[in-house]
Amino acid sequence: MTKKVKKNKSRFHKWLKSLLWAFIILLIIRLFFFQVYTVTHDKMKPALLPGDYLVVNKLSFGPRLPISFFALPFNDNFIPFLGVKSYVNIFRLPYMRLKFGKVNRNDILVFNYPNMYDVGTDLKPLDISRCIALPSDTLQIKDKVIFINGKKTNDTIPVLFHYRITTDGTFFSQNFLDSLHITGKLIADMGIYKFYITPKIANQLKSVPFIKYIQKISDFWGYNSTLCFPENSKTIGWNKDYFGNVVIPQKGQTVNLTLQNIDIYRKIITNYENNNLDINKAQKQILINGEVTGTYTFRQNYYFVMDDNRDMAKDSRYWGFLPESHIVGKASVIWLSIEKNRSSSKIRWNRIFKTFR
Numbered sequence: 001m002t003k004k005v006k007k008n009k010s011r012f013h014k015w016l017k018s019l020l021w022a023f024i025i026l027l028i029i030r031l032f033f034f035q036v037y038t039v040t041h042d043k044m045k046p047a048l049l050p051g052d053y054l055v056v057n058k059l060s061f062g063p064r065l066p067i068s069f070f071a072l073p074f075n076d077n078f079i080p081f082l083g084v085k086s087y088v089n090i091f092r093l094p095y096m097r098l099k100f101g102k103v104n105r106n107d108i109l110v111f112n113y114p115n116m117y118d119v120g121t122d123l124k125p126l127d128i129s130r131c132i133a134l135p136s137d138t139l140q141i142k143d144k145v146i147f148i149n150g151k152k153t154n155d156t157i158p159v160l161f162h163y164r165i166t167t168d169g170t171f172f173s174q175n176f177l178d179s180l181h182i183t184g185k186l187i188a189d190m191g192i193y194k195f196y197i198t199p200k201i202a203n204q205l206k207s208v209p210f211i212k213y214i215q216k217i218s219d220f221w222g223y224n225s226t227l228c229f230p231e232n233s234k235t236i237g238w239n240k241d242y243f244g245n246v247v248i249p250q251k252g253q254t255v256n257l258t259l260q261n262i263d264i265y266r267k268i269i270t271n272y273e274n275n276n277l278d279i280n281k282a283q284k285q286i287l288i289n290g291e292v293t294g295t296y297t298f299r300q301n302y303y304f305v306m307d308d309n310r311d312m313a314k315d316s317r318y319w320g321f322l323p324e325s326h327i328v329g330k331a332s333v334i335w336l337s338i339e340k341n342r343s344s345s346k347i348r349w350n351r352i353f354k355t356f357r
Contacts, residue, residue, distance in 0.1 A: 032063040032098075035329065037110050037126055042183060043307040043314060044128060046158050046198070047108065052351065053336040054128075056110045060330040062099040067092050068120035092120045095300070095325040103303060105148075106157060107131045108331040108356050111305075115319040117271050121326055128331065129305035129315050129322075130157070135250035139304055141243040141317075143218060146306075160196040162217040162311035167191035170210035180204070183309075196312055217311070229320040230263035240310075240317045249302040249321060254295050257286050265296060272323045273299050300324050331356050 039052040048054075058064070069091045103109065109131055112124035133139040133148055140147045144161065147153070160183070169191045177184075184195035197205075202214055218241045219225065225239035226232050238244070249255070249268060257265065262279065269275045269288060278287040285292050302321035307313035316322060337351035 031066065033058055035110075036335075037128060037331070039128070042196075043309045043312055044108075044130070045160055045183060045196070045309045046181065047130075047308050047356075048128070048331075049337065049339075049348070049351070051338040051340055051348070052334050053338075054110070054331045055333045055335050056329040057332040058329040059100055060107075060332070061101050061103055061327060062097050064122070064325070064328065065093070065096045065098070067095060067122045069093055095121065097324075103131055103134065103327070103330075105131055105134060106357075109303070109305060109322070110328045110331055111322060112326045112328065113319075114267075114272070114323060114326050124326070126328065127314075129307050131303050132306045132316075133248045133304035135248050135301040135303065136253065137248045137304070138245055139243070139248060140245045141241060143221075144216075144241050144310065157308065158198045158200070160198055160309040160311070161202075163195045163197055163202055164213070164215045164217055165193040165195055165205065165211060166213040166215075167193070168210045168212055196309055228317055230266065231318075233263040235260045236263055238317075240313070243317055248304050249298045251298055251301045251324075254297045257294055257296055259284060259286070262286060267320055268298065268302070268323075269296060272325070303327075 035056040035058065037054045037056050039048045039050055039054065041050060107130070108128065110126055110128050112121055113127040114124070116124045132146060132153075138149050145152060171186070171191060172193065180197075180201055182195055182197055182201065184193055184197070186192070187194045202216070205211055205214055219239040221242045222237060223239050223242075224233075224237040228239050228243070230236055246264065247253075247255075249265075255265065259279070259281065262277075266277060270277050276287075276289050278290075279285070280287065286294065288296065301324040303324070304316045305322050306315045306317065332355060334351050334354045337348035337354075339346050339348050
């Protein structure tokens with residue numbers, strides 16, 4: 001072997017070694033420190049916009065240790081170009097976290113979407129929402145107004161609601177809508193619009209001369225939405241605008257179980273804490289792991305999250321409590337924001353390095 005060949009081989013080994021170390025460092029950073037998340041939807045407007053690229057801080061609450069042992073990182077569960085799964089769903093580690101802090105109300109959380117059960121927790125798709133209620137809190141929503149522990153929450157964070165705007169037949173210009181960052185569309189040619197706007201914007205629109213009516217759209221009390229949590233329940237009559245009272249489960253807390261409230265805790269008992277649940281309606285009995293019981297003690301903390309775009313949401317009002325085991329981290333900063341339309345894309349410079357408390 002010539003000196004030139006040996007030299008090239010040595011360079012290749014050094015390059016390969018450097019690449020391996022870089023991969024290991026990036027993997028450690030992603031697992032224990034930071035992760036990126038891309039906003040692709042409108043459900044967290046106005047705080048987050050489609051095209052926002054976020055840094056997710058895992059140190060805020062402490063990094064979650066890996067759960068799915070045989071899985072390749074940096075992809076969406078499929079190997080690129082091959083279309084085959086990047087994981088083997090045969091061995092999972094128990095949930096463990098290096099706890100450094102705690103979740104606070106109004107934190108924007110990035111988490112694994114809970115309402116999916118055929119893969120490990122850390123392989124579920126990522127989602128994002130705002131923490132509204134903590135473990136042991138009592139939550140109630142009345143006509144879209146949130147009450148925590150019996151007290152009305154202060155609306156310091158701008159949120160969007162569904163309004164119906166009726167004009168005298170005059171149409172809004174797109175420039176006018178863009179100037180107020182209004183999301184919505186015309187739903188009838190006689191000048192009826194569906195807008196998702198803040199109450200502040202709704203009040204501003206009252207001064208527009210050609211607007212005749214402004215109406216906030218709400219579900220009515222007593223309407224049992226089968227789409228809302230607990231899904232398809234015949235005993236719990238909640239909807240997105242009238243929800244609760246409900247106590248957010250806390251680790252170590254014991255709750256009384258009845259045939260009337262079992263639907264609230266069914267997912268926790270079976271899917272998140274891996275018990276067998278049977279209900280004998282004839283004898284009015286609840287069996288957990290084959291034993292008749294009237295109580296259950298929670299093994300982890302749970303949270304209640306809601307999207308800022310309240311009427312274009314997919315949050316805890318629809319799929320239930322967020323398990324602590326599913327939390328990835330806290331949205332901390334926007335490192336890039338790109339506005340995309342049909343013809344071009346542009347950087348939103350005013351959003352770069354925007355932070356969240």
